[in-house]
Amino acid sequence: MEPILFILFGAIAVAGSIMVVTRKHPMASALYLILTLFAVAALFVLRQAHFLAAIQVIVYAGAVVVLFIFVIMLINVPENKLPVERLTALRFLGVAAAGLLILEGAVLARKTTMPGGTAADSGSVQAVGRALFTDYLLAFEITSVLLLAAVIGAIALAKKKI
Amino acid sequence: MESFVHSLVKAVPVLSGVPMWTLTLTAMILSAAVLLVFALTFGGVGSYVLRKVAGDIQARIGPNRVGPNGILQFLADGVKLVLKEDIIPAKADRFLFALAPYFVFVGSFAAFVVLPFGVGLIASDLNIGVYYVMAVTSLVVVGVLLAGWASNNKWALLGGMRAAAQIVSYEIPVGMALMPAVLIAGSLSLQDIVRSQGGLLGVFGWNLFHNPFTFFSFFLYFTAAQAETNQTPFDLPEAESELVSGYNVEYSGIRFGFFFLAEFGDMFVVAALATACFLGGWHIPFLHAEALPAFWGNLLSLGAFLAKAFALVLVMMWIRWTLPRLRVDQLMRMAWKYLVPLTFVNLLGVSLWLLIFKGKGIPQMIASLFG
Numbered sequence: 001m002e003p004i005l006f007i008l009f010g011a012i013a014v015a016g017s018i019m020v021v022t023r024k025h026p027m028a029s030a031l032y033l034i035l036t037l038f039a040v041a042a043l044f045v046l047r048q049a050h051f052l053a054a055i056q057v058i059v060y061a062g063a064v065v066v067l068f069i070f071v072i073m074l075i076n077v078p079e080n081k082l083p084v085e086r087l088t089a090l091r092f093l094g095v096a097a098a099g100l101l102i103l104e105g106a107v108l109a110r111k112t113t114m115p116g117g118t119a120a121d122s123g124s125v126q127a128v129g130r131a132l133f134t135d136y137l138l139a140f141e142i143t144s145v146l147l148l149a150a151v152i153g154a155i156a157l158a159k160k161k162i
Numbered sequence: 163m164e165s166f167v168h169s170l171v172k173a174v175p176v177l178s179g180v181p182m183w184t185l186t187l188t189a190m191i192l193s194a195a196v197l198l199v200f201a202l203t204f205g206g207v208g209s210y211v212l213r214k215v216a217g218d219i220q221a222r223i224g225p226n227r228v229g230p231n232g233i234l235q236f237l238a239d240g241v242k243l244v245l246k247e248d249i250i251p252a253k254a255d256r257f258l259f260a261l262a263p264y265f266v267f268v269g270s271f272a273a274f275v276v277l278p279f280g281v282g283l284i285a286s287d288l289n290i291g292v293y294y295v296m297a298v299t300s301l302v303v304v305g306v307l308l309a310g311w312a313s314n315n316k317w318a319l320l321g322g323m324r325a326a327a328q329i330v331s332y333e334i335p336v337g338m339a340l341m342p343a344v345l346i347a348g349s350l351s352l353q354d355i356v357r358s359q360g361g362l363l364g365v366f367g368w369n370l371f372h373n374p375f376t377f378f379s380f381f382l383y384f385t386a387a388q389a390e391t392n393q394t395p396f397d398l399p400e401a402e403s404e405l406v407s408g409y410n411v412e413y414s415g416i417r418f419g420f421f422f423l424a425e426f427g428d429m430f431v432v433a434a435l436a437t438a439c440f441l442g443g444w445h446i447p448f449l450h451a452e453a454l455p456a457f458w459g460n461l462l463s464l465g466a467f468l469a470k471a472f473a474l475v476l477v478m479m480w481i482r483w484t485l486p487r488l489r490v491d492q493l494m495r496m497a498w499k500y501l502v503p504l505t506f507v508n509l510l511g512v513s514l515w516l517l518i519f520k521g522k523g524i525p526q527m528i529a530s531l532f533g
Contacts, residue, residue, distance in 0.1 A: 076319075
C-alpha cells in the first residue's frame with residue numbers, strides 16, 4: 001500500500017511543481033504550489049512524520065502561499081497585461097541546473113544509506129524537538145537570528161519614519 | 163480506527179472472513195458520514211438558534227412562522243438554498259469561483275475528525291491533534307481568498323483580503339493560547355489533553371483552573387477564536403454595512419450554502435477545542451466516565467462534551483449580538499500589539515509554573531494540603 005501512495009503523491013508533487021513554473025497566470029501558479037505542498041505533506045505522513053506534515057501545511061500552505069496570493073490580488077494585473085516571457089538563455093540555464101540537481105540527488109541517494117523502515121516515533125514532536133535542541137541547536141538558533149533580521153528589515157522597509 | 167475494527171472483528175466472528183482494508187474503509191466512510199450529518203444538523207439548527215438569540219437580544223421575536231416557534235425555519239431555508247438558481251457572474255473566473263466553497267467547507271469540516279466527542283468517540287486520535295486542526299483550517303483562508311478574487315467584484319475582493327489578513331494574524335494567538343493545555347498534557351493529541359483533566363477534583367481538574375495563566379489563556383483563546391471565525395465584533399470580512407456581505411457576495415444557492423455551513427462548522431470547532439483544552443472535554447464532574455460500561459460511558463461523556471461546547475457556542479452568539487464592530491486598524495492592532503505578546507507571556511508563565519511546581523496545579527496543591 002505504501003509504495004503505491006508514495007508514487008501517487010510523489011507524482012502529484014512533481015506534476016504540481018512543473019505546473020507552478022509553466023503556468024502563465026501567477027494565481028494558477030500559486031494554487032499549484034499549494035497542491036505541491038499538500039502532496040509533500042502527504043509524503044511526510046507516509047514516513048510517519050505527522051508533526052512535520054502539519055507544520056508544512058500550517059507554515060507554507062497556510063501562511064506563505066496565502067501571502068503570495070495576497071500580493072497577487074493586491075497587484076491584480078489584468079489577464080491581457082501579463083508580461084510575456086521570452087525564451088532566453090536563462091531558461092536553458094534553469095533546465096540545466098535542474099538536471100544537475102536531479103543527477104546530484106541520484107548520486108547522493110546511491111551513496112548514502114537511508115535509515116531503514118519507519119520508526120513509529122521518528123517524526124513525533126518529541127523526536128523533532130530533541131533533534132532541534134541538541135544536534136542542530138546552532139543552526140536552529142542562527143535561523144532565529146535570521147528571522148529577527150527579516151522582521152526588522154520588513155519594519156524598516158514599511159515604516160516611513162522610524 | 164484500526165483498533166476499533168480489530169475489536170469489531172473480535173465481537174462479530176463472521177466478519178473475520180472479510181478483508182481488513184474493506185472493514186477499515188467502511189468504518190472510515192461511516193464515521194465521516196456521521197460527522198457530516200452532525201455538522202449539517204448543527205449548521206441548520208445553529209442558524210435557527212442564532213436568529214432566535216438575535217431576536218431576544220434585540221427585543222424582537224425572531225423566526226416564528228414555519229412550524230411551532232419557527233423551529234422548522236432552517237429546513238425551509240435549506241430547501242430554499244438548494245433550489246435557488248446557481249449564478250456565476252459573467253466576468254468571474256468560473257473554475258476558481260466553483261472551487262472556492264469546497265476549500266472553505268472541507269477546511270472547516272476536516273477539523274471534526276480529531277474532535278474528542280466522548281471516551282471512545284473520536285474519528286481519529288491523531289498524535290498531532292491540535293496542529294492538525296490548525297493545518298486544515300488554513301485551507302479556509304485559501305478558499306476565502308479565492309472566493310473574493312474569483313468573483314471579480316470589488317466588495318468581494320476587499321472582503322476576501324480582510325478575511326485572509328485577519329485569519330492569518332489571529333492564527334498565531336489562537337495557536338499560542340492552546341499551547342498551555344498541550345504543555346500540561348505533554349501531548350498534542352486532543353484525547354490525551356482531555357484525559358489529563360480528569361481525576362477526583364471534578365470541575366477543578368479542568369485546565370481552566372490549573373493555574374492563573376491557564377485561566378487567562380482560555381479567555382485569550384476565546385477572543386482570538388472569535389476573530390478567527392470572522393464573528394462580530396471582528397466580522398470585518400462580512401461587514402454588511404460597508405462591504406454588502408464580503409467575499410461571498412456573488413454566491414447564491416448551494417454554493418452560498420457551503421460558506422454558510424462552514425461558518426457554523428468553524429463555530430463548533432472553536433467551541434469544541436476550547437472545551438477539550440480548557441473545560442475538561444468529555445469529563446463529567448465527580449463521575450468517572452471511563453470506568454462506566456462502554457455504552458453509558460460514551461453516551462454520558464458525549465452529552466457532557468456537547469453540553470459544554472453548545473454552551474460556548476451560545477456565548478459566542480451572545481457576544482456576536484452585543485458588541486459593535488471594530489475598525490480594520492484596531493483589529494490588526496489588537497492581534498499584533500496585544501493578543502500576540504500576551505499569549506507569549508502567558509506561555510512563558512505556564513512553562514515556568516510547570517517547571518517550578520513540577521506540573522501541579524493550584525487545586526491539586528490545595529487538595530494535597532488536606533491529604
